[in-house]
Amino acid sequence: MPSQASHAVSLTRYLIEEQRAGRINAELRQLIAVVARACTSISIAVSKGALGGVLGDAGTGNVQGEAQKKLDVLSNDILLEANAWGGHLAACASEEMDHSQPIPDAYPRGGFLLLFDPLDGSSNIDVNVSVGTIFSVLRCPEGVECAGDEHFLQPGREQVAAGYCIYGPSTMLVLTTGHGTHAFTLDREQGAFVLTQRDMRIPEQTREFAINVSNQRHWEPAMQAYVADLLAGSQGPRGKDFNMRWIASMVADVHRILTRGGIFIYPWDRKEPGKPGKLRLMYEANPMALLVEQAGGAASTGRGRILDLAPTQLHQRVPVFLGSKQEVAAAERYHQSADA
Numbered sequence: 001m002p003s004q005a006s007h008a009v010s011l012t013r014y015l016i017e018e019q020r021a022g023r024i025n026a027e028l029r030q031l032i033a034v035v036a037r038a039c040t041s042i043s044i045a046v047s048k049g050a051l052g053g054v055l056g057d058a059g060t061g062n063v064q065g066e067a068q069k070k071l072d073v074l075s076n077d078i079l080l081e082a083n084a085w086g087g088h089l090a091a092c093a094s095e096e097m098d099h100s101q102p103i104p105d106a107y108p109r110g111g112f113l114l115l116f117d118p119l120d121g122s123s124n125i126d127v128n129v130s131v132g133t134i135f136s137v138l139r140c141p142e143g144v145e146c147a148g149d150e151h152f153l154q155p156g157r158e159q160v161a162a163g164y165c166i167y168g169p170s171t172m173l174v175l176t177t178g179h180g181t182h183a184f185t186l187d188r189e190q191g192a193f194v195l196t197q198r199d200m201r202i203p204e205q206t207r208e209f210a211i212n213v214s215n216q217r218h219w220e221p222a223m224q225a226y227v228a229d230l231l232a233g234s235q236g237p238r239g240k241d242f243n244m245r246w247i248a249s250m251v252a253d254v255h256r257i258l259t260r261g262g263i264f265i266y267p268w269d270r271k272e273p274g275k276p277g278k279l280r281l282m283y284e285a286n287p288m289a290l291l292v293e294q295a296g297g298a299a300s301t302g303r304g305r306i307l308d309l310a311p312t313q314l315h316q317r318v319p320v321f322l323g324s325k326q327e328v329a330a331a332e333r334y335h336q337s338a339d340a
Contacts, residue, residue, distance in 0.1 A: 009194065009195040010192050010193065011032075011033070011194070014195055015029040024161075024177050027088045028112065030086060030088050031088040031114065031137060032175065032177075035083070035116075038078050038082035038083070039133050039173060040186060041082070043165070043167050045074055046071060046119075046131065046167040072096055072118060073096070076094050076097070076118040080094070083103075083114060084104060087109070089103050089110050089112050089114055090102065090113055091113055091151070092114045093115045093116075093283075094116055094117070095117040096118060100113075100147065102148075113140050113151065115152060115283055116134060116135040116283065117135075118133055119131055119133060120164070120251045121247075121251055121252065124248060129247065129248075130167060130249055130255075131166075131251065132166040132251030132252070133251075134163075134164045135162065136159050136282065137159060149314045152282065153310075153312065153313075155308060155309060156285070156286030156290060156306060156307035156308075156309065157307040157308060159290050161178070162286070162291055163287065164254070164288070164291070166251050166252060170185055171185070172186070180198070180295075181258065181292075181294040183258075184196060199295075202257060203260075203261035203324055205324060206261040206324040207241065208257075208260075208261065210256075210264045210265065211266070212248065212266070213244070213246075215269050218269035218270045218271040219267060220267075220269070220270070222335045222339075223269075225334055238330075245262065250266075250288070254291070258291065261324045262324060263322070263324055264320065267321070268302075275317050279318060280318075281309060281316045281317065282311060285299070285306050286307065289305075289322060292322045296325065297322065297323050298323070298324075298325040300321045300322070300328050301319045303332065303336065
């Protein structure tokens with residue numbers, strides 16, 4: 001790894017090189033740099049834990065009716081404040097806010113829209129399990145003077161950048177601007193992210209799956225059949241033994257898959273039949289789908305490509321199957337057969 005070498009490539013240098021190659025413009029470079037600095041601030045707050053007085057519930061709820069943690073609110077504020085004045089954004093949208101928020105009139109506005117889940121997996125904060133920040137960048141439609149919720153409703157394939165920052169034993173930023181998926185590790189002594197893995201690749205085949213099996217009784221028959229065949233192992237129709245991994249933090253589960261392969265699944269279930277899925281399309285599924293596809297993997301609802309979905313709501317939910325390409329295709333076959 002180059003992080004200790006004199007020729008280490010910092011995130012700043014990487015972004016400048018991408019701009020010189022014509023793959024991003026100056027405005028997007030500045031936007032990503034600001035998000036990275038905000039994630040560094042969140043990393044510091046997360047690492048303090050109980051010493052920083054940031055554990056526990058905030059006593060409030062978000063738009064989805066979920067209890068907010070103190071760090072949810074703090075992380076959301078850090079990202080909003082960091083991006084308010086830079087001049088590269090038209091508006092922000094957050095999983096923690098009912099509606100999108102345009103850049104205040106007092107500051108210059110730019111040509112991009114930023115969506116983020118400020119602290120994914122926050123239910124794990126109090127037990128010291130890895131959590132993270134997920135973000136997605138879209139272009140603001142031309143001619144829009146004041147961006148609203150409707151301007152964010154673009155298919156995931158329109159993303160110009162996506163990434164996440166995972167706050168674990170080390171803090172890592174995983175980023176794509178549509179030209180591969182790359183990992184940067186935070187050098188705390190230097191206060192900078194350093195490129196530690198270029199062009200991450202997900203193996204096409206896998207023997208690992210990540211799913212919350214406690215919901216099995218609520219799954220539809222196609223999902224029941226698929227997981228039953230995984231659990232049947234080498235004696236079953238799949239002909240090989242699978243291991244299950246489940247961290248209950250999407251950032252941590254997807255990071256493992258980007259690192260060594262696997263499939264992450266959060267299917268639709270009958271526990272809340274009125275909701276089309278658990279995970280949010282705009283803040284979680286779309287950015288993770290772009291990262292996974294850029295690393296050679298696949299991302300699906302079980303019945304079609306996530307990045308092709310035309311969103312209808314800012315906080316829309318979807319089923320998610322993502323990871324090793326051949327395993328995602330296998331899961332899709334079970335659902336397509338059931339629909340035939």
